[in-house]
Amino acid sequence: xxxxKDSAHLIRLAGVFLLGLVLFLVLRSATIPRSFGRYGPFRGxxxxxxxxxxxxxxxxxxxxxxxxxxxxxKASGAHKTVNCESCHGPLAKHADDPGAVQxxxxxxxxxxxxxxxxxxxxxxxxxxxxxxxxxxxxxCDACHKPHSPGMQAGDKK
Amino acid sequence: MTLNRRQILLLLPAAAVAWEYVLAGxxxxxxxxxxxxxxxxxxxxxSKCIGCGSCVRACAMENDVPEGYFRTWVERYHVSDWHIExxxxxxxxxxxxxxxxGKTEGGKNFFxxxxxxxxxxxxxxxxxxxGATFHTPDGVVLVDYDYCLGCxxxxxxxxxxxxFFHPKKHTADKCTLCYHRITKGLTTACCEACPTAARQLADxxxxxxxxxxxxxxxxxxxxKPHLATGSKLFYNSLDGSVx
Numbered sequence: 332x333x334x335x336k337d338s339a340h341l342i343r344l345a346g347v348f349l350l351g352l353v354l355f356l357v358l359r360s361a362t363i364p365r366s367f368g369r370y371g372p373f374r375g376x377x378x379x380x381x382x383x384x385x386x387x388x389x390x391x392x393x394x395x396x397x398x399x400x401x402x403x404x405k406a407s408g409a410h411k412t413v414n415c416e417s418c419h420g421p422l423a424k425h426a427d428d429p430g431a432v433q434x435x436x437x438x439x440x441x442x443x444x445x446x447x448x449x450x451x452x453x454x455x456x457x458x459x460x461x462x463x464x465x466x467x468x469x470x471c472d473a474c475h476k477p478h479s480p481g482m483q484a485g486d487k488k
Numbered sequence: 489m490t491l492n493r494r495q496i497l498l499l500l501p502a503a504a505v506a507w508e509y510v511l512a513g514x515x516x517x518x519x520x521x522x523x524x525x526x527x528x529x530x531x532x533x534x535s536k537c538i539g540c541g542s543c544v545r546a547c548a549m550e551n552d553v554p555e556g557y558f559r560t561w562v563e564r565y566h567v568s569d570w571h572i573e574x575x576x577x578x579x580x581x582x583x584x585x586x587x588x589x590g591k592t593e594g595g596k597n598f599f600x601x602x603x604x605x606x607x608x609x610x611x612x613x614x615x616x617x618x619g620a621t622f623h624t625p626d627g628v629v630l631v632d633y634d635y636c637l638g639c640x641x642x643x644x645x646x647x648x649x650x651x652f653f654h655p656k657k658h659t660a661d662k663c664t665l666c667y668h669r670i671t672k673g674l675t676t677a678c679c680e681a682c683p684t685a686a687r688q689l690a691d692x693x694x695x696x697x698x699x700x701x702x703x704x705x706x707x708x709x710x711x712k713p714h715l716a717t718g719s720k721l722f723y724n725s726l727d728g729s730v731x
Contacts, residue, residue, distance in 0.1 A: 370523075370624065370625050371622060371623065371625070372619050372622070373619050373620070373622035373632060373635070374619075374632050374634070374635055377622075377630065377632035377633075377634065377635070378624060378630070378667075380633075380634075381630055381664055381667050381668060382667050382668045382671045382672075383668065384551075384668035385668075386550075386668060386669055386672065386674065387549055387550045387677065388546065388549075388550055388669075388674075388677050388680045388681070390669075390674045390675065390680060391680070410683075412683065412684055412685040413683040413684075414680050414681065414682075414683075416546075416680060416681060417542055417546075417680070417681045417682070417683045420549075421546070421549050421550065421677075445540050445541075445542070445586060446538055446540045446542075446683055448586070448589070449589060450538075450539060450587055450589050450590065451566075451589065451590045451593075451597040452539055452564050452565070452566075452587065452590060452597035452598050452599050453538045453539065453599075454535055454536065454537075454538065454598075457538055457684075
Protein backbone atom coordinates (compact mmCIF):
# COMPACT_ATOMS: atom_id res chain seq x y z
CA UNK A 332 0.00 0.00 0.00
CA UNK A 333 1.36 3.32 -1.05
CA UNK A 334 2.24 5.77 1.64
CA UNK A 335 -0.44 8.43 2.18
CA LYS A 336 1.22 11.51 0.79
CA ASP A 337 1.01 15.07 2.12
CA SER A 338 -1.01 14.11 5.20
CA ALA A 339 0.22 17.15 7.13
CA HIS A 340 -2.60 19.38 5.88
CA LEU A 341 -5.19 16.91 7.19
CA ILE A 342 -3.64 17.07 10.63
CA ARG A 343 -3.70 20.85 10.47
CA LEU A 344 -7.39 20.73 9.48
CA ALA A 345 -8.15 18.40 12.37
CA GLY A 346 -6.34 20.84 14.63
CA VAL A 347 -8.56 23.68 13.43
CA PHE A 348 -11.68 21.61 14.09
CA LEU A 349 -10.41 20.65 17.52
CA LEU A 350 -9.69 24.29 18.34
CA GLY A 351 -13.19 25.22 17.19
CA LEU A 352 -14.68 22.53 19.37
CA VAL A 353 -12.72 23.67 22.41
CA LEU A 354 -13.72 27.29 21.75
CA PHE A 355 -17.36 26.25 21.44
CA LEU A 356 -17.26 24.34 24.71
CA VAL A 357 -15.56 27.22 26.52
CA LEU A 358 -18.08 29.76 25.20
CA ARG A 359 -20.96 27.43 25.97
CA SER A 360 -19.94 26.92 29.58
CA ALA A 361 -19.28 30.65 29.97
CA THR A 362 -22.65 31.79 28.60
CA ILE A 363 -25.06 29.15 29.93
CA PRO A 364 -25.89 29.72 33.59
CA ARG A 365 -24.83 26.99 36.01
CA SER A 366 -28.36 26.32 37.10
CA PHE A 367 -29.75 25.94 33.56
CA GLY A 368 -31.36 22.52 33.23
CA ARG A 369 -31.44 21.76 36.93
CA TYR A 370 -35.23 21.29 36.88
CA GLY A 371 -35.87 21.54 33.15
CA PRO A 372 -34.99 23.66 30.13
CA PHE A 373 -34.73 26.92 32.08
CA ARG A 374 -32.52 28.71 34.58
CA GLY A 375 -33.07 26.98 37.91
CA UNK A 376 -31.96 29.98 39.93
CA UNK A 377 -35.00 31.91 38.65
CA UNK A 378 -37.15 29.84 41.02
CA UNK A 379 -35.18 30.96 44.05
CA UNK A 380 -35.19 34.58 42.82
CA UNK A 381 -38.97 34.60 42.37
CA UNK A 382 -39.65 32.89 45.69
CA UNK A 383 -37.30 35.29 47.51
CA UNK A 384 -39.80 38.12 47.07
CA UNK A 385 -40.95 39.53 50.44
CA UNK A 386 -44.48 38.72 51.52
CA UNK A 387 -46.96 41.61 51.97
CA UNK A 388 -49.99 39.75 53.36
CA UNK A 389 -49.08 37.89 56.55
CA UNK A 390 -51.95 35.41 56.30
CA UNK A 391 -54.79 34.99 58.79
CA UNK A 392 -52.94 32.37 60.88
CA UNK A 393 -50.36 35.00 61.82
CA UNK A 394 -53.13 37.43 62.84
CA UNK A 395 -55.00 34.81 64.85
CA UNK A 396 -51.88 33.88 66.84
CA UNK A 397 -51.81 37.29 68.53
CA UNK A 398 -55.48 38.30 68.27
CA UNK A 399 -57.41 35.19 69.36
CA UNK A 400 -60.39 37.17 70.71
CA UNK A 401 -61.10 38.87 67.41
CA UNK A 402 -60.56 35.57 65.59
CA UNK A 403 -63.05 33.77 67.86
CA UNK A 404 -65.63 36.55 67.51
CA LYS A 405 -65.27 36.55 63.74
CA ALA A 406 -65.44 32.75 63.49
CA SER A 407 -68.84 32.77 65.21
CA GLY A 408 -70.45 35.26 62.82
CA ALA A 409 -71.40 35.75 59.21
CA HIS A 410 -67.95 37.12 58.39
CA LYS A 411 -66.14 33.87 59.20
CA THR A 412 -64.81 33.49 55.65
CA VAL A 413 -63.50 37.06 55.55
CA ASN A 414 -59.81 37.04 56.39
CA CYS A 415 -58.38 39.81 58.54
CA GLU A 416 -56.26 41.41 55.84
CA SER A 417 -59.18 41.53 53.44
CA CYS A 418 -60.37 44.63 55.33
CA HIS A 419 -57.28 45.70 57.30
CA GLY A 420 -54.89 45.53 54.36
CA PRO A 421 -51.51 43.82 53.97
CA LEU A 422 -49.81 43.61 57.36
CA ALA A 423 -46.82 41.28 57.08
CA LYS A 424 -44.62 44.08 58.44
CA HIS A 425 -46.90 44.43 61.45
CA ALA A 426 -46.77 40.64 61.98
CA ASP A 427 -42.97 40.68 61.88
CA ASP A 428 -42.67 43.61 64.28
CA PRO A 429 -45.97 44.71 65.85
CA GLY A 430 -44.52 48.06 66.91
CA ALA A 431 -43.20 49.00 63.50
CA VAL A 432 -46.45 49.29 61.56
CA GLN A 433 -49.84 49.90 63.14
CA UNK A 434 -52.86 48.85 61.10
CA UNK A 435 -55.15 51.73 60.15
CA UNK A 436 -58.80 51.25 61.00
CA UNK A 437 -60.70 51.15 57.71
CA UNK A 438 -63.40 53.73 57.00
CA UNK A 439 -66.65 51.86 57.55
CA UNK A 440 -68.61 54.04 55.14
CA UNK A 441 -66.51 52.73 52.25
CA UNK A 442 -65.46 49.37 53.62
CA UNK A 443 -68.91 47.79 53.95
CA UNK A 444 -70.14 48.95 50.56
CA UNK A 445 -67.12 47.46 48.86
CA UNK A 446 -68.84 44.11 49.25
CA UNK A 447 -72.43 44.92 50.16
CA UNK A 448 -73.45 47.56 47.60
CA UNK A 449 -76.33 46.38 45.49
CA UNK A 450 -75.41 44.87 42.14
CA UNK A 451 -77.37 42.77 39.65
CA UNK A 452 -74.47 40.39 39.13
CA UNK A 453 -74.03 39.42 42.77
CA UNK A 454 -75.27 36.02 43.92
CA UNK A 455 -78.92 36.34 44.91
CA UNK A 456 -78.47 35.16 48.50
CA UNK A 457 -75.72 37.64 49.25
CA UNK A 458 -76.84 40.51 51.52
CA UNK A 459 -76.80 43.72 49.47
CA UNK A 460 -77.94 47.22 50.23
CA UNK A 461 -78.29 50.61 48.62
CA UNK A 462 -75.86 53.06 50.16
CA UNK A 463 -77.46 54.75 53.18
CA UNK A 464 -80.97 53.50 52.43
CA UNK A 465 -80.87 50.97 55.27
CA UNK A 466 -79.59 53.13 58.04
CA UNK A 467 -80.93 56.61 57.54
CA UNK A 468 -77.77 58.61 57.98
CA UNK A 469 -76.13 56.38 60.58
CA UNK A 470 -72.91 54.55 59.70
CA CYS A 471 -73.24 50.78 59.18
CA ASP A 472 -71.32 49.94 62.34
CA ALA A 473 -73.87 51.72 64.52
CA CYS A 474 -75.82 48.46 64.26
CA HIS A 475 -73.56 45.91 62.54
CA LYS A 476 -70.19 45.28 64.14
CA PRO A 477 -67.79 44.33 61.34
CA HIS A 478 -66.27 41.35 63.17
CA SER A 479 -69.67 39.78 63.73
CA PRO A 480 -72.20 41.71 61.69
CA GLY A 481 -75.51 40.40 63.00
CA MET A 482 -77.80 43.17 64.29
CA GLN A 483 -76.54 44.40 67.67
CA ALA A 484 -79.12 47.14 68.28
CA GLY A 485 -82.11 44.98 69.06
CA ASP A 486 -83.75 44.40 65.67
CA LYS A 487 -83.67 41.01 64.06
CA LYS A 488 -81.59 40.72 60.93
CA MET B 489 0.47 12.20 54.17
CA THR B 490 2.08 12.80 50.84
CA LEU B 491 0.46 12.42 47.48
CA ASN B 492 2.32 11.31 44.43
CA ARG B 493 1.48 12.43 40.94
CA ARG B 494 -0.64 9.34 40.21
CA GLN B 495 -2.83 9.86 43.28
CA ILE B 496 -3.38 13.53 42.45
CA LEU B 497 -4.41 12.61 38.91
CA LEU B 498 -6.89 10.10 40.31
CA LEU B 499 -8.31 12.66 42.75
CA LEU B 500 -8.83 15.37 40.13
CA PRO B 501 -12.05 13.98 38.59
CA ALA B 502 -13.56 13.49 42.04
CA ALA B 503 -12.67 17.06 42.95
CA ALA B 504 -14.26 18.28 39.72
CA VAL B 505 -17.51 16.45 40.52
CA ALA B 506 -17.50 17.87 44.04
CA TRP B 507 -16.94 21.39 42.71
CA GLU B 508 -19.88 21.00 40.31
CA TYR B 509 -22.04 20.02 43.28
CA VAL B 510 -20.92 23.08 45.25
CA LEU B 511 -21.74 25.39 42.33
CA ALA B 512 -25.11 23.77 41.77
CA GLY B 513 -26.33 24.92 45.18
CA UNK B 514 -29.36 23.69 47.09
CA UNK B 515 -32.09 22.35 44.78
CA UNK B 516 -34.99 23.38 47.02
CA UNK B 517 -35.66 26.99 48.04
CA UNK B 518 -36.32 26.18 51.65
CA UNK B 519 -35.81 22.99 53.61
CA UNK B 520 -39.51 22.80 54.47
CA UNK B 521 -40.71 22.97 50.90
CA UNK B 522 -40.30 20.06 48.49
CA UNK B 523 -41.33 20.92 44.96
CA UNK B 524 -41.98 17.29 44.10
CA UNK B 525 -44.71 17.08 46.75
CA UNK B 526 -46.97 19.75 45.27
CA UNK B 527 -49.03 20.32 42.14
CA UNK B 528 -50.71 23.68 42.32
CA UNK B 529 -54.00 24.81 40.85
CA UNK B 530 -56.88 26.99 41.91
CA UNK B 531 -60.59 26.62 42.43
CA UNK B 532 -62.85 29.55 41.55
CA UNK B 533 -66.47 29.33 42.63
CA UNK B 534 -68.42 31.74 40.47
CA SER B 535 -71.55 31.28 42.56
CA LYS B 536 -69.67 32.87 45.47
CA CYS B 537 -67.97 35.79 43.67
CA ILE B 538 -69.47 39.16 44.63
CA GLY B 539 -67.26 41.29 42.38
CA CYS B 540 -65.77 43.32 45.23
CA GLY B 541 -62.34 43.42 43.57
CA SER B 542 -60.47 42.53 46.77
CA CYS B 543 -58.42 39.94 44.87
CA VAL B 544 -57.35 42.48 42.25
CA ARG B 545 -56.26 45.01 44.88
CA ALA B 546 -54.52 42.38 47.00
CA CYS B 547 -52.64 41.05 43.97
CA ALA B 548 -51.49 44.54 43.03
CA MET B 549 -50.28 45.24 46.56
CA GLU B 550 -48.57 41.88 47.00
CA ASN B 551 -46.83 41.84 43.64
CA ASP B 552 -46.36 45.54 42.79
CA VAL B 553 -48.47 45.21 39.68
CA PRO B 554 -48.31 48.57 37.85
CA GLU B 555 -51.49 50.65 37.66
CA GLY B 556 -53.58 49.72 34.65
CA TYR B 557 -52.11 46.22 34.35
CA PHE B 558 -53.52 43.09 35.93
CA ARG B 559 -52.27 39.70 36.98
CA THR B 560 -55.80 38.91 38.01
CA TRP B 561 -58.99 40.76 37.19
CA VAL B 562 -62.74 40.33 37.49
CA GLU B 563 -65.18 40.43 34.58
CA ARG B 564 -68.90 41.04 34.80
CA TYR B 565 -71.05 39.09 32.36
CA HIS B 566 -74.52 40.00 31.23
CA VAL B 567 -76.14 37.26 29.17
CA SER B 568 -79.42 38.32 27.62
CA ASP B 569 -82.28 35.86 27.39
CA TRP B 570 -81.93 35.28 23.65
CA HIS B 571 -78.30 36.02 22.68
CA ILE B 572 -76.64 33.51 24.95
CA GLU B 573 -73.65 33.19 22.65
CA UNK B 574 -72.83 36.90 22.72
CA UNK B 575 -72.62 38.05 26.32
CA UNK B 576 -71.89 41.65 27.26
CA UNK B 577 -68.71 41.75 29.32
CA UNK B 578 -67.29 44.68 31.23
CA UNK B 579 -64.39 45.02 33.62
CA UNK B 580 -63.86 48.67 34.62
CA UNK B 581 -60.23 48.99 35.76
CA UNK B 582 -60.11 45.21 36.05
CA UNK B 583 -62.73 45.34 38.76
CA UNK B 584 -60.17 46.92 41.08
CA UNK B 585 -62.59 49.62 42.24
CA UNK B 586 -65.58 47.32 42.29
CA UNK B 587 -68.46 47.46 39.83
CA UNK B 588 -71.08 50.17 39.49
CA UNK B 589 -74.64 48.92 39.58
CA GLY B 590 -75.32 47.62 36.08
CA LYS B 591 -78.01 49.35 34.03
CA THR B 592 -79.13 46.23 32.24
CA GLU B 593 -82.21 44.55 33.61
CA GLY B 594 -83.08 40.91 33.18
CA GLY B 595 -80.96 38.24 31.64
CA LYS B 596 -78.25 36.50 33.59
CA ASN B 597 -75.58 38.45 35.45
CA PHE B 598 -72.51 37.13 37.20
CA PHE B 599 -68.84 37.84 37.91
CA UNK B 600 -65.91 35.82 36.60
CA UNK B 601 -62.50 36.30 38.22
CA UNK B 602 -59.69 35.58 35.81
CA UNK B 603 -55.97 35.00 36.05
CA UNK B 604 -53.23 32.75 34.67
CA UNK B 605 -54.54 29.20 34.25
CA UNK B 606 -51.12 27.66 34.98
CA UNK B 607 -51.69 25.27 32.09
CA UNK B 608 -49.90 21.95 32.00
CA UNK B 609 -49.40 22.33 28.21
CA UNK B 610 -49.19 26.08 28.14
CA UNK B 611 -49.09 27.83 24.75
CA UNK B 612 -47.04 30.68 26.24
CA UNK B 613 -44.09 28.53 27.24
CA UNK B 614 -44.15 26.71 23.91
CA UNK B 615 -43.56 29.88 21.92
CA UNK B 616 -40.86 31.43 24.11
CA UNK B 617 -37.71 31.53 21.97
CA UNK B 618 -35.26 31.77 24.88
CA GLY B 619 -36.73 29.51 27.54
CA ALA B 620 -37.66 32.43 29.77
CA THR B 621 -41.13 31.06 30.46
CA PHE B 622 -41.13 27.71 32.10
CA HIS B 623 -43.02 25.18 34.19
CA THR B 624 -41.83 24.59 37.71
CA PRO B 625 -41.84 20.98 38.93
CA ASP B 626 -44.77 21.91 41.18
CA GLY B 627 -46.98 23.00 38.29
CA VAL B 628 -46.61 26.78 38.18
CA VAL B 629 -45.84 28.72 35.00
CA LEU B 630 -43.28 31.44 35.70
CA VAL B 631 -41.23 34.03 33.83
CA ASP B 632 -37.47 34.31 34.29
CA TYR B 633 -37.16 38.11 34.21
CA ASP B 634 -33.41 37.89 33.57
CA TYR B 635 -33.87 35.73 30.51
CA CYS B 636 -36.93 37.39 29.00
CA LEU B 637 -36.10 39.44 25.91
CA GLY B 638 -39.45 41.20 25.81
CA CYS B 639 -40.39 39.82 22.40
CA UNK B 640 -44.07 39.52 23.47
CA UNK B 641 -44.70 36.21 21.66
CA UNK B 642 -46.10 34.71 24.86
CA UNK B 643 -48.48 37.62 25.35
CA UNK B 644 -50.03 36.88 21.97
CA UNK B 645 -49.96 33.13 22.49
CA UNK B 646 -51.88 33.06 25.77
CA UNK B 647 -55.47 32.22 24.80
CA UNK B 648 -56.73 33.61 28.11
CA UNK B 649 -55.08 37.04 27.79
CA UNK B 650 -53.34 36.61 31.11
CA UNK B 651 -49.99 38.16 30.23
CA PHE B 652 -48.90 41.74 29.83
CA PHE B 653 -45.77 43.65 29.00
CA HIS B 654 -44.37 45.18 32.16
CA PRO B 655 -43.77 48.89 31.47
CA LYS B 656 -40.79 49.18 33.83
CA LYS B 657 -39.13 45.77 33.72
CA HIS B 658 -39.63 45.60 29.92
CA THR B 659 -40.34 41.91 30.16
CA ALA B 660 -43.43 39.78 29.95
CA ASP B 661 -45.20 39.53 33.29
CA LYS B 662 -48.00 37.43 34.68
CA CYS B 663 -49.45 35.77 37.74
CA THR B 664 -46.83 33.73 39.62
CA LEU B 665 -49.52 32.03 41.73
CA CYS B 666 -47.74 33.98 44.49
CA TYR B 667 -44.84 31.56 44.23
CA HIS B 668 -43.06 33.46 47.00
CA ARG B 669 -46.02 32.76 49.29
CA ILE B 670 -47.01 29.21 48.44
CA THR B 671 -43.41 28.04 48.88
CA LYS B 672 -43.61 29.42 52.43
CA GLY B 673 -46.84 27.61 53.25
CA LEU B 674 -49.10 30.64 52.75
CA THR B 675 -51.99 30.90 50.35
CA THR B 676 -51.97 33.38 47.47
CA ALA B 677 -52.75 37.05 48.11
CA CYS B 678 -55.99 36.88 46.11
CA CYS B 679 -57.23 33.86 48.06
CA GLU B 680 -56.21 35.49 51.34
CA ALA B 681 -58.16 38.63 50.50
CA CYS B 682 -61.25 37.00 49.00
CA PRO B 683 -64.04 37.64 51.54
CA THR B 684 -66.36 34.86 50.35
CA ALA B 685 -63.77 32.13 49.75
CA ALA B 686 -64.71 32.16 46.09
CA ARG B 687 -61.05 31.56 45.27
CA GLN B 688 -59.16 28.70 46.86
CA LEU B 689 -55.62 27.63 46.24
CA ALA B 690 -55.52 23.90 45.56
CA ASP B 691 -52.68 21.44 45.94
CA UNK B 692 -53.66 18.56 43.70
CA UNK B 693 -50.88 16.32 45.04
CA UNK B 694 -52.06 16.71 48.63
CA UNK B 695 -54.60 13.91 49.24
CA UNK B 696 -56.12 15.89 52.15
CA UNK B 697 -56.78 19.01 50.10
CA UNK B 698 -60.53 19.74 49.96
CA UNK B 699 -60.19 20.23 46.19
CA UNK B 700 -60.51 16.49 45.60
CA UNK B 701 -63.85 16.23 47.37
CA UNK B 702 -65.02 19.39 45.61
CA UNK B 703 -64.08 18.12 42.15
CA UNK B 704 -65.91 14.86 42.84
CA UNK B 705 -69.12 16.48 44.02
CA UNK B 706 -69.45 19.52 41.75
CA UNK B 707 -69.78 20.25 38.05
CA UNK B 708 -66.41 21.87 37.48
CA UNK B 709 -65.12 23.33 34.22
CA UNK B 710 -61.99 24.92 32.87
CA UNK B 711 -61.88 27.80 30.38
CA LYS B 712 -61.53 26.91 26.69
CA PRO B 713 -61.24 23.14 27.18
CA HIS B 714 -61.20 22.65 23.39
CA LEU B 715 -57.71 24.18 23.30
CA ALA B 716 -56.37 21.30 25.45
CA THR B 717 -54.10 23.59 27.41
CA GLY B 718 -54.41 21.51 30.56
CA SER B 719 -55.67 24.44 32.59
CA LYS B 720 -55.51 24.04 36.36
CA LEU B 721 -57.91 26.89 37.10
CA PHE B 722 -61.12 25.07 37.98
CA TYR B 723 -64.37 27.02 37.75
CA ASN B 724 -67.46 25.92 39.60
CA SER B 725 -70.85 26.87 38.07
CA LEU B 726 -69.21 28.34 35.00
CA ASP B 727 -71.69 29.56 32.40
CA GLY B 728 -71.25 28.36 28.83
CA SER B 729 -71.08 31.92 27.55
CA VAL B 730 -67.78 32.62 29.35
CA UNK B 731 -64.82 32.81 27.01
